[in-house]
Amino acid sequence: MADDNETPEIPPHDTPSEVSEPLDRALGERYLTYALSTIMHRALPDARDGLKPVHRRILYAMRGLRLDPTGAFRKCAKIVGEVMGNYHPHGDQAIYDALARLAQDFNVRYPLVDGQGNFGNIDGDNPAAQRYTEARLTPAAAALMEGLAEDAVDFRDNYDGSEQEPVVLPAAFPNLLANGSSGIAVGMATNIPPHNIDELCTACLHLIQHPAATDEKLLDFVQGPDFPTGGIIVEPRAAIKEAYRTGRGGFRLRARWEVEDLGRGTWQIVVTEIPYQVPKGRLIERLAGLINEKKVPLLADVRDESTEDIRLILEPRARTVDPTVLMEMLFRASDLETRFAMNMNVLIDGRTPQVSTLREVLRAFLDHRRDVLLRRSRHRLAKIDARLEVLEGFLVAYLNLDRVIEIIRYEDDPKAVMIAEFSLTDVQAEAILNMRLRNLRKLEEMEIRGERDALTVERAGLVELLDSEAGQWRRIADEIRATRKAFGKSARGGARRTTFDDAPEVEEVSLESMIEREPITVVCSEMGWIRALRGRIDPSTELKFKDGDGPRFLIHAETTDKLLLFASNGRMYTLAANSLPGGRGMGEPVRLMVDLPNEAQMVTLFVHTPGAKLLVASDAGDGFILGEDDAVAQTRAGRQILNLKEGVRAKVCRPVRGDHVAVAGDNRKVLVFPLAELDEMTRGKGTRLQRYKDGGLTDATTFTLADGLAWKDPAGRTRTVAQPELDEWIGRRADAGRMAPRGFPQNRRFD
Incomplete structure (x- = not known):
């Protein structure tokens, strides 16, 4: 006997507890599963009813709550709870957002939910909380679900197997195109505009009569999108046809x-x-x-x-x-003008995503309608056969009424006796036994015979319908005509809202040509406060500035000009002269007009001259020639001109005038070299202008060698050094240069 304290031996386990597989394969399989789930159950609509699962579940749950178009409203919180608890366990807010959108007539061409309360508006305001709003189904939603109780579609288990939900709705009209759809899946997306039901039904009728009809022919009936907010489509007709032929395209929509x-x-x-x-x-x-x-x-x-x-x-x-x-x-x-990008990527058979053409989408809807018709007909045929069986039993009972009463009264097993004596089925015998006494009157027998005859005729029609494909398409065409009558252009809200037109050809008008040209004087202070005064202001005019501030730039310009601001961070900023603040007050900080960092300082401010060139340089002694047209920026952030290392700042930005460059450094040395030795660039660090052992560049300018190099002395007088005296400072680019000429300013600047 084994010891009670002995640990029992664990039998070997055939299945390993851990499975090893390559990481790339494991991730690939799991991501593929996630992608397929997103594509099929969240993002892409079914081409047959035009709905995603969440919308389908909302409508089905509302049907279960008996929220018919003519019935009472119920709180949206109740509807959301029903959907989330039974069919869609993905959060109440997502469900309510989808529910609210189905009720917004500015988002959905044919609303499927009739909302009562605040469901948002075209201004962009959100709906009220779900506890404050109420809803019920619309006639369009009822048309989508017509036939659900007649085995029109397949049903499947919900997420926990406690309920059944439809795989797809019967859909009496092509809802995919009527209301459109949008969604983003993994690696694919869909964006389908809404259309007019009247036009869609007409196209379907033509496709029934001519199964080989092309997309181009169908566009004779479907003009294009019909948006709930109206508007005017100005896309060329050729582009519209190409979009529907390929399933991808765009539409320019105007107010x-x-x-x-x-x-x-x-x-x-x-x-x-x-x-x-x-x-x-x-x-x-x-x-x-x-x-x-x-x-x-x-x-x-x-x-x-x-x-x-x-x-x-x-x-x-x-x-x-x-x-x-x-x-x-x-x-x-x-x-006021937008572009709607169409991408008709749908689940064409409920499983396979496919970018479909107009014809393929309508074909999928019609094939679905035929399948629904066949299923409903077979379901009705089975119901008729069951009823006829009962009615035949009733007629047998009426023909042998006395004997039937006697059997029921005296026999121990009347059911078996009636089956044996009158050749009845079990169902017929059970129906006779459950028949009430008051139904034994003569009038009831006549009604039963009338019902049997009517059902017999109906059954013959159903059998004929199931045997005739042409008859089936005739029935579908009649149903589509009824739908067109109920929701088409003659119904309320069914008329086309979006129209088509050609965009007028208007000659391009530049903003500058519309600005009134007036002379102004731009004033910018040391602290960067800028303003524009009307007219030409004399530089000697006394202007007011904030305490501790003073004048920095005074520029004569016109309202049509652009001003270029070069900063110590190497960026060039553009200011429109007509947008500068007026002369009343002290103006506004230039840092509010452009994204000039606090640590960056203004180097220069000047009027843009198209076609002109600039000399730009850093205090490290590097620079180049820049075309002014390449310096104009289109955004507040400006344009980077000089690439600067940490600690280096932009120092010079001067217009190019002449054929030689003069450079001065902190070491009081001056170098003159030909302008041709300097590279012309649009952006960069530049090339070396002057070599320094200590310090860096203080100023640089350009001049005409024949006229000589000029600067202003401390007394304000202009001094000029020309050849041959100037030859002493002429060298090659990147040389150290020689000590400045006698009388050169102490600040080592040329202006």
């Missing part, structure tokens, strides 16, 4: 506008429709920003007068402004 006459020659522009998925609040902020930044000088003001309908007022700067030119500028600079 709808009109000119409103205010009398006495004045007018304003009224925008009544804005592009799809553009929040109105953000659009107004952008237009106001364009006015403040003076990027559209023709626009004076923007005002929102919207109530239930959109009404944006755009006021021109002057009555002489051309409205078309103004709107073309706004279309380029704002979201």
Whole structure:
């Protein structure tokens, strides 16, 4: 006998507890599983009903709650709880966001949820919390689910096997194209615009009659997208056809506008429709920003007068402004024109992602409708056969009523006796035994005979339908016509909203040409406060500055000019003269206009001269020639010109005038060399100008050798050194140079 304290021997285990496999294969298999789950169950819609699983589950749960279009509303919190608890355990906020979007008539062309309460608005405001809003199904949603109780589609277990949910909805209309869809999966995405149901139904009817119809022919019926917010598509027709033929493309969508006459020659522009998925609040902020930044000088003001309908007022700067030119500028600079990129990537059979053409999507819908028709017909046929079996039993009972009553009254097993005596089936006998006494009246027998005859006729029609493919397509065509009547252009909200037009050809107008050209004087202080005074101000004029501040630059310019600001960090910044603050007050800090770091100092400020060249250099003695056109920056961040090492700062930026370069250093040595020895670059460290043992570069300039090198002495007089006296300082680039000429300024600068 074994000792009780002895540890029992563990039998060998055939299956190893750990499995070794290459990391790349393990990661690949697991990532592929995740990718397929994302593609099929989250991001891409099914081409048959146009829905993603979350939307399908929301509609099915609302149907289970009996939230019919004519019924009462229920709290969205109740609906979200039902969906999350039974079908979609992925968080209530994600479900509520999807539910709310189905109710937004500015996002969904044919809303599937009828919302009561605050479900957000076109301004971009979010819906209220789910505990405050209520919802029910719309007639369009009911049409998508018509036939669910008639075995029209397959059902599958939910996530925990406690419930059943439909794999796809029957879909009485092509919802994928009617309401569109968007989503991002792993390695693929989809973006389908909404369309008009009337046009889609007409195209389906044509495809039924002509199965070989091409995408180009179908586009005779489907004009293009029909966005819920309207707008005007200005994409060329050829590009639209190519997009639907390939499944990929784009559509330029513009706001709808009109000119409103205010009398006495004045007018304003009224925008009544804005592009799809553009929040109105953000659009107004952008237009106001364009006015403040003076990027559209023709626009004076923007005002929102919207109530239930959109009404944006755009006021021109002057009555002489051309409205078309103004709107073309706004279309380029704002979201009054957007581009909708179409990518019809869908699950064409519920499993395989595929970028589909218009014909392929409509074909998938029609094939689904035929499958639904066949399944519903077979289901109805089975129901009729079951009912006819019962009715035949009832008629046998009426023909032998006395005997049936006698059997029921006296026999111990009446069911078996009736089956044997009248050749009844088990179902017929059970139905007779469960029949109520009041149904034995003569009138009931006549009703049963009438019902049997009607069901017999219906059954013959179903059998004929199942045997005839042509008959099936005729029935589908009749159903599509009924759908077109219910939701087409004659129904409320069914008329096309988005129209088509050609973009007007307006000659490109530069901003400079629209700025009134006026002389100004730009004043910039030592601390970097800048302003623009009207007219030409004499340099000797006394100007006011903040305490502790003083004048630094005084530049005569015009409102159409651009100013270039070169900073010690080696970056060049661009300022528009017309956007500078006015002369009232002390101006504004230049650091608010450009992204000039606090540690960087202004080196120089000057008016941009197109085609001119500049000499730029650092205090390390490196520099090059720069074309001014390459120095103009388009953003606040400026453009990096000189590449500087740590501790090195930009020192010189002067216009190139002449054929020689003069360089002065901290060691009071001056070097003159030909300008041709200096490289011309757009950006970089540059080449060595002068060699230093100690210190660095203090100044550099260009001059014409024949005129001599000039500078101002401490007394303000101009002194010039010319050849042959100047030959002593002429050398090669990167030489050390010689001590400065007599009278050279102590600050070692040429100006």
